[in-house]
Amino acid sequence: xxxxxxxxxxxxxxxxxxxxxxxxxxxxxxxxxxxxxxxxxxxxxxxxxxxxxxxxxxxxxxxxxxxxxxxxxxxxxxxxxxxxxxxxxxxxxxxxxxxxxxxxxxxxxxxxxxxxxxxxxxxxxxxxxxxxxxxxxxxxxxxxxxxxxxxxxxxxxxxxxxxxxxxxxxxxxxxxxxxxxxxxxxxxxxxxxxxxxxxxxxxxxxxxxxxxxxxxxxxxxxxxxxxxxxxxxxxxxxxxxxxxxxxxxxxxxxxxxxxxxxxxxxxxxxxxxxxxxxxxxxxxxxxxxxxxxxxxxxxxxxxxxxxxxxxxxxxxxxxxxxxxxxxxxxxxxxxxxxxxxxxxxxxxxxxxxxxxxxxxxxxxxxx
Amino acid sequence: xxxxxxxxxxxxxxxxxxxxxxxxxxxxxxxxxxxxxxxxxx
Numbered sequence: 001x002x003x004x005x006x007x008x009x010x011x012x013x014x015x016x017x018x019x020x021x022x023x024x025x026x027x028x029x030x031x032x033x034x035x036x037x038x039x040x041x042x043x044x045x046x047x048x049x050x051x052x053x054x055x056x057x058x059x060x061x062x063x064x065x066x067x068x069x070x071x072x073x074x075x076x077x078x079x080x081x082x083x084x085x086x087x088x089x090x091x092x093x094x095x096x097x098x099x100x101x102x103x104x105x106x107x108x109x110x111x112x113x114x115x116x117x118x119x120x121x122x123x124x125x126x127x128x129x130x131x132x133x134x135x136x137x138x139x140x141x142x143x144x145x146x147x148x149x150x151x152x153x154x155x156x157x158x159x160x161x162x163x164x165x166x167x168x169x170x171x172x173x174x175x176x177x178x179x180x181x182x183x184x185x186x187x188x189x190x191x192x193x194x195x196x197x198x199x200x201x202x203x204x205x206x207x208x209x210x211x212x213x214x215x216x217x218x219x220x221x222x223x224x225x226x227x228x229x230x231x232x233x234x235x236x237x238x239x240x241x242x243x244x245x246x247x248x249x250x251x252x253x254x255x256x257x258x259x260x261x262x263x264x265x266x267x268x269x270x271x272x273x274x275x276x277x278x279x280x281x282x283x284x285x286x287x288x289x290x291x292x293x294x295x296x297x298x299x300x301x302x303x304x305x306x307x308x309x310x311x312x313x314x315x316x317x318x319x320x321x322x323x324x325x326x327x328x329x330x331x332x333x334x335x336x337x338x339x340x341x342x343x344x345x346x347x348x349x350x351x352x353x354x355x356x357x358x359x360x361x362x363x364x365x366x367x
Numbered sequence: 368x369x370x371x372x373x374x375x376x377x378x379x380x381x382x383x384x385x386x387x388x389x390x391x392x393x394x395x396x397x398x399x400x401x402x403x404x405x406x407x408x409x
Binding site for chain 1: 369371372374375376378379381382383385386387389390391392393394395396397398400401403404405406407
């Protein structure tokens with residue numbers, strides 16, 4: 001009889017509180033469509049881990065096995081990068097490489113947040129893992145967290161994916177605060193651009209991998225897997241692999257990644273003040289990213305003749321294509337005939353590459 | 368100022384320029400690639 005009551009007897013308010021947290025994640029995923037592919041499995045994983053004596057976690061638990069096998073080994077984030085690479089179209093970036101500068105500027109939030117986290121008492125590795133939320137890139141966040149702050153893996157992942165889903169709410173007020181109406185009305189011509197040759201498309205991922213790898217070998221796993229996924233897509237000769245990476249691989253790993261991350265959200269690790277601060281700092285990182293991108297675009301306008309709409313600077317974060325769409329919508333809201341979506345999406349694609357570069361730089365510099 | 372804050376400031380001071388340098392390298396190499404292999408020749 002005691003065996004049947006063991007769950008009830010050991011149930012605490014903390015477990016119930018975590019069910020509520022998990023319920024909120026599941027609710028946001030289903031009701032508001034906030035990153036449902038991740039938040040739904042994360043939410044359910046959090047429920048599985050917060051049942052007293054749950055057989056899903058612990059030495060024999062399948063979620064703990066998945067955590068060790070897939071996350072601590074860095075396998076899942078790397079596989080996700082292959083899938084993302086296979087989904088990426090780098091043509092806008094190759095046509096306008098200057099967009100990469102905006103992508104770099106929009107990584108400012110990472111470094112500003114690292115400093116703020118250090119001021120709040122986190123050690124450098126924890127601060128770096130927290131700052132990486134500003135990459136607006138889930139797999140990079142998980143990858144860096146696995147190296148630097150395994151205890152914070154759950155909250156860091158939840159923060160990264162939640163704020164990515166909240167880009168339409170976070171970015172517009174920051175952009176409006178930093179730009180005048182005249183600036184938001186700036187038109188950017190759509191120039192007919194030369195198409196990108198297949199040779200260039202094939203050489204681009206190889207070239208980026210070699211350059212990044214030579215400069216920061218530690219970034220090879222991140223950039224190399226992203227670019228490998230892209231190479232199988234653009235090569236055109238392994239369509240089956242490309243489709244598998246974009247669909248089966250992406251779906252399967254996302255499923256396992258989400259529920260495994262959820263399993264790290266045990267009550268004793270999650271219901272601490274530190275986690276609240278991490279979630280707050282994640283928001284700070286996104287705000288500073290947006291500000292960094294916009295202010296950089298404004299600075300560029302001081303020296304160029306053909307003015308650019310500074311709102312596109314905000315698209316330099318990795319949340320693709322949401323950030324590009326948000327900014328394009330904002331431009332249309334100011335002037336229904338001002339279409340800047342091509343420019344915004346180009347910068348947004350650059351943000352995907354730059355966030356991985358930023359992750360690589362942090363991995364290389366933080367010892 | 369604690370050691371960690373100093374380290375984080377040093378990190379920012381090194382990492383931001385380093386990141387921009389890498390990105391500039393990417394930009395240059397990408398532009399060169401695009402020019403060297405124009406689409407019309409295919």
